[in-house]
Amino acid sequence: MKSHAKAVVIGGGVVGCSVLYHLARAGWTDVMLIERSELTSGSSWHAAGGFHTLNGDPNVAKLQAYTVQLYKELEELSGQSCSLHLTGGVMLADTPERMDFLRLAHAKGRYLGMDTELITPSEAKAMFPLMDEKHFVGAMWDPVEGHLDPSGTTHAYAKAAKKLGAEIVLRNRVLELTQEADGTWNVVTEQGTVKAEHVVNCGGLWAREVGRMVGVELPLLAMEHMYLLTESMPEVEEFNQATGREMVGVLDFKGEIYTRQERNGILLGTYEKACKPWSPVNTPWDFGHELLQPDLDRIAPSLEVGFRHFPGIANAGIKQVINGPFTFAPDGNPLVGPVQGLTNFWCACAVMAGFSQGGGVGLALSNWMVNGDPGFDVWGMDVARFGEWASLRYTNAKVRENYSRRFSIRFPNEELPAARPAQTTPLYDTMIANNAVMGDSWGLETPLWFAPKGTEPKDVVSFRRSNDFAHVGNEVRAVRERVGVTEIANFAKYEVSGSGSEDFLNRLMTNRMPKKGRITLTPMLNEFGKLIGDFTIANMGANMGARAGEDRFMIWGSSAAAKYHMRWFEKHLPKDGSVRIHRFDQTLVGLSIAGPQSQTLLQKLVDVDVSSRAFRFMDFREMAVGGAPCMVNRITYTGDLGYEIWMQPAYQRLVYAAIKEAGEEFGLVDFGMRALLCMRLEKNFPTWFRELRPIYGPFEGAMDRFIKLEKNDFIGREAAAQEQAEGPKLRRVSFVVEAEDADVMGDEPIWAKVSTDYGTVEKPHGYGAPRFDATGKEVRGSAAAEGASAVRGIIDGAWRVVGWVTSGGYAHHVDKSMAQGYVPAALAENESRDLFEIEILGKRCPARINVEPLFDPTGEKMRS
Numbered sequence: 005m006k007s008h009a010k011a012v013v014i015g016g017g018v019v020g021c022s023v024l025y026h027l028a029r030a031g032w033t034d035v036m037l038i039e040r041s042e043l044t045s046g047s048s049w050h051a052a053g054g055f056h057t058l059n060g061d062p063n064v065a066k067l068q069a070y071t072v073q074l075y076k077e078l079e080e081l082s083g084q085s086c087s088l089h090l091t092g093g094v095m096l097a098d099t100p101e102r103m104d105f106l107r108l109a110h111a112k113g114r115y116l117g118m119d120t121e122l123i124t125p126s127e128a129k130a131m132f133p134l135m136d137e138k139h140f141v142g143a144m145w146d147p148v149e150g151h152l153d154p155s156g157t158t159h160a161y162a163k164a165a166k167k168l169g170a171e172i173v174l175r176n177r178v179l180e181l182t183q184e185a186d187g188t189w190n191v192v193t194e195q196g197t198v199k200a201e202h203v204v205n206c207g208g209l210w211a212r213e214v215g216r217m218v219g220v221e222l223p224l225l226a227m228e229h230m231y232l233l234t235e236s237m238p239e240v241e242e243f244n245q246a247t248g249r250e251m252v253g254v255l256d257f258k259g260e261i262y263t264r265q266e267r268n269g270i271l272l273g274t275y276e277k278a279c280k281p282w283s284p285v286n287t288p289w290d291f292g293h294e295l296l297q298p299d300l301d302r303i304a305p306s307l308e309v310g311f312r313h314f315p316g317i318a319n320a321g322i323k324q325v326i327n328g329p330f331t332f333a334p335d336g337n338p339l340v341g342p343v344q345g346l347t348n349f350w351c352a353c354a355v356m357a358g359f360s361q362g363g364g365v366g367l368a369l370s371n372w373m374v375n376g377d378p379g380f381d382v383w384g385m386d387v388a389r390f391g392e393w394a395s396l397r398y399t400n401a402k403v404r405e406n407y408s409r410r411f412s413i414r415f416p417n418e419e420l421p422a423a424r425p426a427q428t429t430p431l432y433d434t435m436i437a438n439n440a441v442m443g444d445s446w447g448l449e450t451p452l453w454f455a456p457k458g459t460e461p462k463d464v465v466s467f468r469r470s471n472d473f474a475h476v477g478n479e480v481r482a483v484r485e486r487v488g489v490t491e492i493a494n495f496a497k498y499e500v501s502g503s504g505s506e507d508f509l510n511r512l513m514t515n516r517m518p519k520k521g522r523i524t525l526t527p528m529l530n531e532f533g534k535l536i537g538d539f540t541i542a543n544m545g546a547n548m549g550a551r552a553g554e555d556r557f558m559i560w561g562s563s564a565a566a567k568y569h570m571r572w573f574e575k576h577l578p579k580d581g582s583v584r585i586h587r588f589d590q591t592l593v594g595l596s597i598a599g600p601q602s603q604t605l606l607q608k609l610v611d612v613d614v615s616s617r618a619f620r621f622m623d624f625r626e627m628a629v630g631g632a633p634c635m636v637n638r639i640t641y642t643g644d645l646g647y648e649i650w651m652q653p654a655y656q657r658l659v660y661a662a663i664k665e666a667g668e669e670f671g672l673v674d675f676g677m678r679a680l681l682c683m684r685l686e687k688n689f690p691t692w693f694r695e696l697r698p699i700y701g702p703f704e705g706a707m708d709r710f711i712k713l714e715k716n717d718f719i720g721r722e723a724a725a726q727e728q729a730e731g732p733k734l735r736r737v738s739f740v741v742e743a744e745d746a747d748v749m750g751d752e753p754i755w756a757k758v759s760t761d762y763g764t765v766e767k768p769h770g771y772g773a774p775r776f777d778a779t780g781k782e783v784r785g786s787a788a789a790e791g792a793s794a795v796r797g798i799i800d801g802a803w804r805v806v807g808w809v810t811s812g813g814y815a816h817h818v819d820k821s822m823a824q825g826y827v828p829a830a831l832a833e834n835e836s837r838d839l840f841e842i843e844i845l846g847k848r849c850p851a852r853i854n855v856e857p858l859f860d861p862t863g864e865k866m867r868s
């Protein structure tokens with residue numbers, strides 16, 4: 005075993021081997037994988053081996069498509085077969101709601117280049133004759149699904165990595181990890197110590213234990229999972245002989261079941277409601293190539309439905325039941341990337357679908373380690389997306405919820421109940437008493453909307469407009485006409501102080517830093533000139549409590565990105581100690597008042613002049629509000645006249661009570677996050693992680709006025725200058741949509757009637773997938789080609805999918821359905837009524853770009 009390596013990968017499951025292969029392929033050949041036992045000694049060896057591209061997050065779906073595409077290349081490189089069976093798969097809908105869900109998934113697939121297709125139950129039956137079609141209303145066909153040999157695939161990654169120069173050490177447990185002052189890691193193993201620049205945790209079932217070696221409690225938990233294998237079935241053999249192909253994979257949402265052909269029988273697995281965690285606190289080190297005791301009673305309810313839906317399987321004998329553990333994060337997506345607070349300690353764990361995601365995870369992580377950026381939008385699986393509140397017990401509750409809901413519909417207005425409340429502000433009980441419907445905002449309970457007294461504060465979950473519609477509308481109108489108050493504790497807040505603060509922020513941010521007592525809005529870019537943050541920054545001024553000669557800046561950003569941004573800030577902190585950063589979390593909370601009466605209301609609460617001349621738009625001031633020391637920003641996300649008021653939690657009840665009392669004469673209302681998000685739509689304001697994400701450049705994101713290329717050499721300046729010089733390819737735009745009873749949710753395709761192919765519709769998977777007619781025969785040649793192009797929307801050479809929606813909803817004040825999204829820049833200023841359509845739940849609705857905001861286009865009200 006070598007004593008030094010550029011990187012040590014801990015764990016030889018499918019994920020560790022993929023990371024090793026991708027690092028070596030990216031040019032880091034001085035890399036080493038250390039495995040406790042033999043390769044595949046965790047969950048990888050007993051996996052059912054299924055793979056698919058579909059994922060709720062389109063960016064994760066893209067990486068899944070890459071994984072599937074990689075297998076051919078891997079087989080050629082390694083000389084090791086993965087036993088690929090690209091059968092295609094069918095998802096069965098038993099209700100109209102589930103069909104809506106499939107319509108959404110199918111629509112998303114249009115701009116991801118996926119050739120999915122909506123089909124009838126009898127078309128599905130032609131591909132999988134064991135089903136009884138009377139239980140279903142429709143289905144979706146995805147040609148890029150199948151299954152493989154888990155062990156062969158893991159070894160294929162390992163062999164390919166070794167061919168490129170990587171080393172693999174087996175039967176050698178990593179016992180301890182320590183770090184030298186210069187950042188070098190000591191990887192202490194049973195066979196000696198390896199010095200490494202980077203360490204990657206691919207510990208799978210033991211990833212928590214590996215995390216604990218460096219003082220990190222990773223939010224992941226193993227769950228028991230069962231699948232059964234039937235004896236040979238004559239129906240399967242007959243189908244194979246008659247059609248010359250294998251049966252397709254089938255997913256039955258109602259039964260929480262997945263099935264596929266295995267030899268001449270069927271493999272059937274369940275995600276049962278009565279799910280069971282495995283080793284909830286510690287994973288035993290002596291657990292090896294073992295299986296757990298099957299418990300058919302636990303999955304009996306799913307089997308009952310399954311046998312009804314697939315009578316062919318009900319009569320088959322069960323040959324074997326497999327029960328094995330594998331890990332999940334609270335939301336079911338992997339934990340990938342550098343761990344905030346540590347240097348060169350990386351994660352690739354909680355990969356619950358290693359054979360769909362392992363390749364993409366390896367590619368993104370190796371890009372990140374070698375080039376400093378994952379190269380894709382990996383927010384959906386970034387280890388930084390969970391805060392400290394994601395404790396062992398939180399994770400346990402959420403993973404069980406996620407597992408038991410794996411095949412349930414998640415509606416866009418649905419808040420999940422497990423592990424709540426995790427964090428509350430001092431106003432929590434007051435908000436509940438005010439009949440607030442609460443939502444989970446990065447672990448914090450936040451009012452979404454207020455139900456009228458006497459009605460139950462509860463969302464009726466739906467893909468369409470629901471019971472909150474009228475009430476959110478009332479909140480919006482009251483704010484626009486009078487004044488409203490809302491909680492804004494769910495922002496990330498930081499203080500940057502020290503003599504080097506201004507230089508530090510100027511290096512990180514695209515906009516100029518504000519003068520003392522002023523506020524600025526600024527994006528933040530990575531080295532590749534892509535958007536990685538969007539902040540409000542106030543210069544608190546040296547005379548406002550800072551040490552002599554030091555600057556102090558307050559920064560507000562997205563709470564979900566708090567750790568993601570801290571990781572970036574810490575990476576770029578000067579080494580001389582001239583800058584300090586403090587993240588507040590809920591030690592600083594806030595309230596916002598907005599609307600035409602908000603200035604008069606604030607004046608009643610303070611003893612200083614807050615008239616528009618004394619306290620201008622984008623001013624920052626420390627002042628007592630209702631007698632409590634507060635920081636006040638003259639700015640609001642509603643885009644109206646308004647204020648953000650920040651205080652320590654001990655003062656929040658006092659300030660809120662004072663606002664409520666003083667506001668009575670103006671008809672003050674409480675409003676929630678949903679109203680706030682509606683109001684920003686009619687101002688064309690973007691939101692972080694929806695409109696603004698690391699796949700877009702600042703000019704694509706229409707953030708032009710905040711990008712000061714001439715100010716100094718900030719990170720990403722060169723790439724941004726190039727984007728501006730060449731002109732952005734895409735552009736963020738706002739639409740008014742002629743919607744009926746459902747507004748956009750995000751991720752819908754945008755169609756345009758144009759003659760040029762703008763190239764935004766891509767095909768991420770590289771090899772052909774089979775298609776079948778209703779009798780189960782494979783379709784080849786022109787019929788298949790026509791079908792494929794119809795799916796992509798190029799029917800008559802005119803209507804094409806040219807972009808995608810990022811978010812939207814109903815803008816109640818202007819009384820219109822609105823959406824934001826990205827389209828080719830050449831179309832971004834075309835306000836023609838007949839150019840665009842947005843597909844909502846399978847229906848294409850006319851949509852029209854509005855370049856200027858519909859509310860207060862000149863910003864007069866905001867500045868007044």
Ligand SMILES: Cc1cc2nc3c(=O)[nH]c(=O)nc-3n(C[C@H](O)[C@H](O)[C@H](O)COP(=O)(O)OP(=O)(O)OC[C@H]3O[C@@H](n4cnc5c(N)ncnc54)[C@H](O)[C@@H]3O)c2cc1C
Binds near residue numbers: 039206326360
């Ligand atoms: C019953 C079942 C069915 C499944 N079906 C599918 C499916 O159809 N499709 C799919 O994509 N996925 C499926 N999965 C999930 C899949 O198995 C996992 O996603 C995958 O195995 C995760 O791989 P991994 O490399 O992250 O972890 P693991 O396979 O657990 O590998 C981790 C490795 O790290 C080693 N290790 C840990 N700590 C140390 C240490 N300190 N020192 C040295 N080595 C260490 C372990 O020995 C182990 O070999 C299934 C899982 C189960 C249990």
